[in-house]
Amino acid sequence: MRLDDVSSGEATMSLAFDGTVIVPAADPDDGERTAAALASHLTPTSSVVIVNVIEKAGGGIDKASVSQREEHADDIFERTDRILESTDATVETAVLYGTDVVERIFDEAEDRNADAVVFTPREGNRLAELLTGDVARRLVKEASIPVVALPQDDS
Template identity: 75%
Template sequence: MTLSFDGTVIVPAADPDDGERTAAALKPHLGPHSTVVVVNVIEKGGGVPDKAPMERREEYADEIFDRARRALESTETTIETDVLYGTDVVERIFSEAADRNADAVAFIPREGSQLVQLLTGNVAQRLITEASVPVVALPHDD
């Protein structure tokens, strides 16, 4: 069975490498009617100071989007990008998926120790267990 996307796919990316890897892994599954929306969620502190200056975080998001766009060059796919803001990354991703009537959320799970996953809230696990749309964990291309 071949996986293909003909509608809207939300691609959350945490850093430029993540955006590029995920876009490259998704590319063979896209068609001319696909729309890829690469998003970067800037986590707000909810009443506490932000982790980094907002301008720097938005510039970092632009780096993520540039690398993802380059990975999707030479496709007929529509590519959109969006900086999202929220106190809960997973909730914000699924909110955006609902707002855009997305067919799926696609990502590559990042590697890390169980301790790191415990301390960071393991976004990958939450994306799968709290899914409100189909979620596709793409394989690493090592």
């Protein structure tokens, strides 16, 4: 990961991910937004791992069948691949399973010796964040490697 000053009369910053980044995506729209925001920061040496964590209930009843959630992950990967295929980066996808989404993301980052976890924050109201455990906030608070929240690409 590089943060460079690029000067051409005015001060600007350029962020480039030139190593391995883990990109969690919760749903197809989230994956697409994140891929769009990430694409311009990739280099030929970038390795992107798009992950979707299938949360297991840990002894309780799961919200949906594993096969339904794997199909959901396939939709996420298809939409992110469409955007990232125009870059020179290496792109992989992985379905992960675990009882704690944030813990599983950081375990994967460690297993792959990733340089950062990269995401775009999703809009949501405070009540929804409280009910879902606010994964974005936990990613930042419990970070074991750098976590980068990219602004959404509005172009």
